[in-house]
Amino acid sequence: MTTRTPGKSPVTVTVTGAAGQIGYALLFRIASGQMLGADTPVRLNLLEIPQGVAAAEGTAMELDDCAFPLLTGIDVYDDARAAFDGANVALLVGARPRGPGMERADLLEANGGIFKPQGEAINAGAADDVRVLVVGNPANTNALIAASNAPDVPKSRFTAMTRLDHNRALAQVARRAGVSVADVRRVSIWGNHSASQYPDVFHADVAGRPGAELAEDRAWLLDEFVPTVAKRGAAIIDARGSSSAASAANAAVDHVHDWVLGTPDGDWTSAGIWSDGSYGAPEGIMASFPVTSDGQEWSVVQGLEINDVSRERIDASMAELADEREAVRALGLI
Ligand SMILES: NC(=O)c1ccc[n+]([C@@H]2O[C@H](COP(=O)([O-])OP(=O)(O)OC[C@H]3O[C@@H](n4cnc5c(N)ncnc54)[C@H](O)[C@@H]3O)[C@@H](O)[C@H]2O)c1
Numbered sequence: 244m245t246t247r248t249p250g251k252s253p254v255t256v257t258v259t260g261a262a263g264q265i266g267y268a269l270l271f272r273i274a275s276g277q278m279l280g281a282d283t284p285v286r287l288n289l290l291e292i293p294q295g296v297a298a299a300e301g302t303a304m305e306l307d308d309c310a311f312p313l314l315t316g317i318d319v320y321d322d323a324r325a326a327f328d329g330a331n332v333a334l335l336v337g338a339r340p341r342g343p344g345m346e347r348a349d350l351l352e353a354n355g356g357i358f359k360p361q362g363e364a365i366n367a368g369a370a371d372d373v374r375v376l377v378v379g380n381p382a383n384t385n386a387l388i389a390a391s392n393a394p395d396v397p398k399s400r401f402t403a404m405t406r407l408d409h410n411r412a413l414a415q416v417a418r419r420a421g422v423s424v425a426d427v428r429r430v431s432i433w434g435n436h437s438a439s440q441y442p443d444v445f446h447a448d449v450a451g452r453p454g455a456e457l458a459e460d461r462a463w464l465l466d467e468f469v470p471t472v473a474k475r476g477a478a479i480i481d482a483r484g485s486s487s488a489a490s491a492a493n494a495a496v497d498h499v500h501d502w503v504l505g506t507p508d509g510d511w512t513s514a515g516i517w518s519d520g521s522y523g524a525p526e527g528i529m530a531s532f533p534v535t536s537d538g539q540e541w542s543v544v545q546g547l548e549i550n551d552v553s554r555e556r557i558d559a560s561m562a563e564l565a566d567e568r569e570a571v572r573a574l575g576l577i
């Protein structure tokens with residue numbers, strides 16, 4: 244599928260946590276052109292902690308062995324400043340997982356130790372057009388930490404991944420309605436990439452029928468659809484023994500693809516972005532909204548009518564994000 248346009252300059256993509264599960268599922272898709280398009284050459288900068296460098300170098304060898312026509316070079320780093328230097332796209336995947344007995348505040352603090360210096364490194368050396376996607380959990384607040392520590396980079400350049408939740412919602416709606424996923428549009432994920440998130444079907448188009456019709460079955464909506472999507476990450480961990488990897492990598496590819504190449508006409512997607520207060524969300528949290536991209540910036544889809552069922556759940560998830568913001572503020576991370 245790769246056809247290279249002679250003369251187009253390569254896009255530098257920095258991937259952290261390159262030796263992890265998601266990294267392994269992600270890098271080959273980036274290098275093959277699925278993320279940025281079949282005519283865009285890519286240079287990869289892989290960032291790992293020192294213990295992960297050897298494995299990342301092994302992945303780099305495999306990338307070489309694929310002979311991807313679009314891949315112009317790969318470098319492996321254990322230094323964030325070097326890895327983000329000149330980055331046009333930064334995928335922040337590496338994060339500290341929750342360990343036994345760790346409280347949420349401990350997790351936020353441990354990840355602050357990663358995302359604060361990475362935000363500073365992006366501020367110091369990334370390209371002027373850098374676009375950042377934070378995948379590593381807790382993704383929204385990690386993105387808030389990184390953005391807050393990159394004062395010279397517009398906040399609109401930092402995002403958190405809720406595309407996996409969005410894709411999960413599409414799949415659940417399609418299954419319920421007995422239609423193809425391709426026939427489902429305009430689902431929305433609101434709030435946090437956590438169990439409090441609110442997947443919203445009320446504005447969806449389901450093979451030409453309003454999603455609100457499906458939502459009339461409140462038992463399905465509230466006892467099946469919402470918890471299945473919101474708790475899918477935990478269900479995958481229970482089943483696989485480790486967290487989602489290929490589907491998470493796929494969602495990262497989708498997120499950046501749509502950001503750079505634009506969302507399809509008549510549809511929208513979901514992304515964690517810097518809140519401007521739309522729909523009553525607190526300003527200055529990194530919250531998921533229904534969004535479109537014109538190829539440059541994300542814009543919140545405006546004018547959706549929010550009913551009481553949705554309002555209560557959107558507000559609760561936004562409030563959780565505001566609490567996380569206060570926790571990282573108290574830790575001096577933002
Ligand atoms: N937002 C989402 O939808 C979503 C979905 C799935 C997983 N996740 C999260 O993505 C993260 C990665 O998942 P995974 O399965 O690949 O984990 P993993 O443990 O397999 O890999 C993480 C990698 O990050 C590396 N790393 C740790 N600290 C680093 C640092 N400071 N700099 C560079 N690399 C560093 C580790 O060495 C490891 O190789 C986790 O936080 C996971 O919870 C998010």
Ligand SMILES: O=C(O)C[C@H](O)C(=O)O
Pocket residue numbers: 380407475476477479486487491
């Ligand atoms: O890693 C996790 O905790 C779950 C992950 O964020 C997911 O949604 O699959």
